Each structure stands twice: as structure tokens, then as C-alpha cells.
Amino acid sequence: MRAFEAIQLTAVAPGPRLIVTGAVHGNETCGTAAIRRVLQDIEQQRLAIVAGHVTFVPVANPLAYERGERQGDRNLNRKLSPTGDPQEFEDHVANWLCPLLAGHDVLLDLHSFHTAGEPFVMVGPEDNQGTLEPFGHAALEEALAVRLGVRRIVDGWLGTYAGGVERRRARLSHAGGAALDLDADYGVGTTEYMRRVGGWGFTLECGQHEDSQAPEVAYRAILNTLAHLRLIDAPAPSPAAAVEALRLFEVVDKAHDDDRFSRSWTSFDAVRAGELIGVRHDGTAVHAEADGRIVFPNPGAQAGQEWFYLARPHRRFG
Known part of the structure; x- marks a missing residue:
């Protein structure tokens, strides 16, 4: 099993701190391919980081990736937080990944999905001071979400998940049941954790797992993010012409x-x-x-x- 890997580049000029992750789920490899393509662009001097700091994580979950499966011992993108008593492989990933996320301002997490469909981006809540997912960077997310290269934007993840947990509790109250699955925080993944530590970011669903265009969607999103944040010297990306907004x-x-x-x-x-x-x-x-x-x-x-x-x-x- 490979060690955890993060490639970090820091420019002289100040700027935002961006982290780009792939293969949080081991069978979702479009992000890995896109990150490696960007790194090759940088190595061959077709692309240069001119401001800020960028961390690339091509494979966030090496066990799941090497198996070619969604998870190793459990789903890394559920109940994501550090733990003082790691039991499963994903606990060790979390103990490495969570401090890394906390050291950045913005996250672009690259995923794919089971069945055929159009790529889309999942964003966080509107600004609020509630107890479930308080947030104050909605305007920053909204400005970049429409420039990632996809037209469909979805929100409402954590609130919908928490509602599902309540129904799950009611259904399983007479039986056992995995403690994680009965915890509203089980819906916390990379982007939710990022928001909890003061940052903001996206889950970009780049297409179906085997879609040959999914790595291209991921690659374009990385470049658009770098350009929008002014981390590379490139024209600012234009917003999508016709956005379709949906709420879970x-x-x-x-x-x-x-x-x-x-x-x-x-x-x-x-x-x-x-x-x-x-x-x-x-x-x-x-x-x-x-x-x-x-x-x-x-x-x-x-x-x-x-x-x-x-x-x-x-x-x-x-």
C-alpha cells in the first residue's frame, strides 16, 4: 500500500491556499487523472503557479484506490474527522487529510458517480448561523461554482442527510444499527469538514465513473479554479450561460x-x-x-x- 501523497507548490506572491483532491473514493479516478495531467503541465512548464499556494492530492484513499473500490474499510466521505483512536484505514486517512484541509482556504474535491448523467457541482448552504452547518462564504462559493465548467449546481446535502438520519433512527429504534449511520455528522465529508474549519469548497461530480470525458471535466475545473483565484496567469473563466440550480x-x-x-x-x-x-x-x-x-x-x-x-x-x- 502506498504512503499518503500531497504535492505542494508555493509562489512568492501572496494568494489563496487551494487544495485539490482525487480518489476520495477509490473507484472514482477522474480526479486522479486530471491532477496528474496538471502536474505534468507544471513540470513541463506549460503552467506556472504565480501566486498563493496549491496542494494536489492525486489519491486521497490509497487502499480503496489500489483495490479499485469505493472504500477500504469504510466510506472516507462520511463522518470525516480526526480521531485519537483510529480503528479503520479511513481513520488513518482522516488523521492525515483533515489537518491538511484545515491548512487551506479552498477545496476542489473531484468525484464521479454510479449511473450515467451530466456532470454537476455540489455547493454548501447559503450564509446562516444555524447549528447544523453555519456558514459565511456562500458568495465566494457561488462565484466560482458557476465558473467550474458545468451548468448544474446542487445544494442541500447535509440538511437532507440529517433528515434521513432522523427517519433511520425512527425505523431502527427497535434494533441495533451502526452508530455512524445514526449520527447526523455521518453526512460530513470533505467539503463539510472544510466549511467547519473556516474554509469553503466544492464536490465536483465529473460524470459517470467510466465516462471518458470525466477526466476532461475535472481537468478543466482545476484550470478554471486556478484562473479564478488568480493562482495562474490566465484569463478569468466566464460563468455558465444557463445555470440549473437544484436543492436536495x-x-x-x-x-x-x-x-x-x-x-x-x-x-x-x-x-x-x-x-x-x-x-x-x-x-x-x-x-x-x-x-x-x-x-x-x-x-x-x-x-x-x-x-x-x-x-x-x-x-x-x-
């Missing part, structure tokens, strides 16, 4: 390994209230509670884990 509002867990979808769903397929989405192993039908879009449909999800999300249009960017 519901998450539905898989209750049994034999739960199945009614058809092959793709992220952002439209659903109508009452439409059949899937069937539980006991024959119970699962219908959409409201009009919206299905997001992250995962036919391979394990029992007790997220099966799919629902989102609806939001006027935040319009």
Missing part, C-alpha cells in the same frame, strides 16, 4: 439488499409525485412523494445506506 430535499435508504428500482434511473431524471421509483424486497412500492429529480440512484447500495436522493429546482442562482 429527500433521501431514501435501501432497506434490504433485494430492494430494486422500477427501471434504470439516471441522475436528474424527472419524477412526478406518485411515480413508482422502486420496489422493496417484500413487494412494497416506493413512490416519489413530490415532483422533482432523482439524484445518485445507486442500485448497488447496501441495506441501510442511501438508495437515492430527490431534488427540486431552486432559485438560488437565478
Whole structure:
């Protein structure tokens, strides 16, 4: 198993501190390919960091990456925080990665997803002083989100996840259940942790895992981020011409390994209230509670884990 690797470049001129991560999930390799391409550009002097500081992490989870699987012992992008008593491999990753994140201002975390679909970026909440995810850098996120090179922007992750945890608690109150899965903080991943330590950033979903264009989406996003933050000498990227803003509002867990979808769903397929989405192993039908879009449909999800999300249009960017 390889050691943890971070490549850091610091310019003489002051500027923001950016960190770019790939392979937080080991089977999501578009970010790794894009980061290595950017590093090659820098090594061959086609690109130069002229201000600030940039850290590139091509492979955040080396165990999962070497296995070619989503996780090693557990999902690194859930309940992300340092621990004084590491038990699983991802605990050791967190103890290395979290202090690294905390030393930066901005995070670009590069991912891909299970089923076919258009790339999109996930952003944090609007500015608020609530207890779940207080935040004060929404304007900074919004300005860069529309310049990453994708047109679809999604928010509402942690609030929707916390609501799902409450339903999970109610359903499993009579039984055991993994403690992590019953904790609202289980929804905290790289970007949520970044915001908790004073920074801001994005999860960029670059396309389906095997999509040949996903590394190109990731590469363009890195260059646009460097240019927008003025870390390289390049024209400022233009905002997307037609942004589609969506907000997650519901998450539905898989209750049994034999739960199945009614058809092959793709992220952002439209659903109508009452439409059949899937069937539980006991024959119970699962219908959409409201009009919206299905997001992250995962036919391979394990029992007790997220099966799919629902989102609806939001006027935040319009």
C-alpha cells in the first residue's frame, strides 16, 4: 500500500491556499487523472503557479484506490474527522487529510458517480448561523461554482442527510444499527469538514465513473479554479450561460439488499409525485412523494445506506 501523497507548490506572491483532491473514493479516478495531467503541465512548464499556494492530492484513499473500490474499510466521505483512536484505514486517512484541509482556504474535491448523467457541482448552504452547518462564504462559493465548467449546481446535502438520519433512527429504534449511520455528522465529508474549519469548497461530480470525458471535466475545473483565484496567469473563466440550480430535499435508504428500482434511473431524471421509483424486497412500492429529480440512484447500495436522493429546482442562482 502506498504512503499518503500531497504535492505542494508555493509562489512568492501572496494568494489563496487551494487544495485539490482525487480518489476520495477509490473507484472514482477522474480526479486522479486530471491532477496528474496538471502536474505534468507544471513540470513541463506549460503552467506556472504565480501566486498563493496549491496542494494536489492525486489519491486521497490509497487502499480503496489500489483495490479499485469505493472504500477500504469504510466510506472516507462520511463522518470525516480526526480521531485519537483510529480503528479503520479511513481513520488513518482522516488523521492525515483533515489537518491538511484545515491548512487551506479552498477545496476542489473531484468525484464521479454510479449511473450515467451530466456532470454537476455540489455547493454548501447559503450564509446562516444555524447549528447544523453555519456558514459565511456562500458568495465566494457561488462565484466560482458557476465558473467550474458545468451548468448544474446542487445544494442541500447535509440538511437532507440529517433528515434521513432522523427517519433511520425512527425505523431502527427497535434494533441495533451502526452508530455512524445514526449520527447526523455521518453526512460530513470533505467539503463539510472544510466549511467547519473556516474554509469553503466544492464536490465536483465529473460524470459517470467510466465516462471518458470525466477526466476532461475535472481537468478543466482545476484550470478554471486556478484562473479564478488568480493562482495562474490566465484569463478569468466566464460563468455558465444557463445555470440549473437544484436543492436536495429527500433521501431514501435501501432497506434490504433485494430492494430494486422500477427501471434504470439516471441522475436528474424527472419524477412526478406518485411515480413508482422502486420496489422493496417484500413487494412494497416506493413512490416519489413530490415532483422533482432523482439524484445518485445507486442500485448497488447496501441495506441501510442511501438508495437515492430527490431534488427540486431552486432559485438560488437565478
